[in-house]
Amino acid sequence: MKKPELSNLRKNYNSGELNESNLTNDPFKLFEIWFNEALLNDKQEANAMVLSTVSENQSPSSRFVLLKDYSEKGFVFFTNYNSKKGKEIEGNKYVALLFFWPSLERQVRIEGTIKKTSAKVSDEYFYSRPVESQASAIISKQSTVINNYNNLVIKKQQILNSNFLKRPRNWGGYIVTPILFEFWQGRINRLHDRIQYKVKKSKCWKPERLSP
Numbered sequence: 736m737k738k739p740e741l742s743n744l745r746k747n748y749n750s751g752e753l754n755e756s757n758l759t760n761d762p763f764k765l766f767e768i769w770f771n772e773a774l775l776n777d778k779q780e781a782n783a784m785v786l787s788t789v790s791e792n793q794s795p796s797s798r799f800v801l802l803k804d805y806s807e808k809g810f811v812f813f814t815n816y817n818s819k820k821g822k823e824i825e826g827n828k829y830v831a832l833l834f835f836w837p838s839l840e841r842q843v844r845i846e847g848t849i850k851k852t853s854a855k856v857s858d859e860y861f862y863s864r865p866v867e868s869q870a871s872a873i874i875s876k877q878s879t880v881i882n883n884y885n886n887l888v889i890k891k892q893q894i895l896n897s898n899f900l901k902r903p904r905n906w907g908g909y910i911v912t913p914i915l916f917e918f919w920q921g922r923i924n925r926l927h928d929r930i931q932y933k934v935k936k937s938k939c940w941k942p943e944r945l946s947p
């Protein structure tokens with residue numbers, strides 16, 4: 736098979752710019768503007784974000800999760816607390832989130848600390864999901880090795896037949912409280928815009944331009 740010429744694979748970014756004149760001091764507001772634009776333009780799961788965690792022996796791992804809520808309090812997603820990510824979070828509360836919206840040529844990085852949402856938040860979301868998804872969450876021991884796929888299908892059907900669809904205690908939400916944001920807008924000839932916001936002691940945010 737012929738290897739693709741990756742060294743020639745490059746896209747010029749020219750669809751926007753991020754300049755100081757239209758920056759707010761509030762990164763959550765800028766996130767909201769960009770996220771709404773991504774929902775309109777990036778039809779493919781604009782709420783997909785990469786979550787990176789670090790294990791107790793300092794080894795990082797990343798995976799996509801879906802953003803299900805956000806506010807000044809933080810960014811919320813749902814998962815299995817006993818999964819690989821859940822175990823890593825248990826040992827290290829520092830995580831990173833990453834959004835990429837290709838049609839807008841934009842990336843947003845968020846670094847922060849993570850904790851579980853309340854049981855009420857987890858319940859509300861769990862029971863808002865289609866029953867098939869609830870059943871899958873109940874029977875999946877996420878991130879463990881299994882022998883075959885068929886057993887999953889059988890177990891899921893058994894749970895559906897039993898009508899006992901209760902949120903397992905090991906399934907629920909996490910909320911990431913940001914301590915750093917970086918907004919990246921692709922620009923022509925690789926002179927990209929990068930604006931970083933760090934939280935200061937006074938709890939104020941300050942935008943700073945980073946070299947591309």
Ligand SMILES: Cc1cc2nc3c(=O)[nH]c(=O)nc-3n(C[C@H](O)[C@H](O)[C@H](O)COP(=O)(O)O)c2cc1C
Pocket residue numbers: 780783796797798799800801802812813814815818819820821877878
């Ligand atoms: C677009 C996309 C969205 C996903 N959203 C979630 C999610 O919201 N929650 C979740 O537990 N897994 C989600 N997954 C699956 C995870 O990427 C991952 O396979 C799973 O959570 C197990 O990760 P872990 O073994 O690192 O804990 C998603 C995968 C993709 C590709």
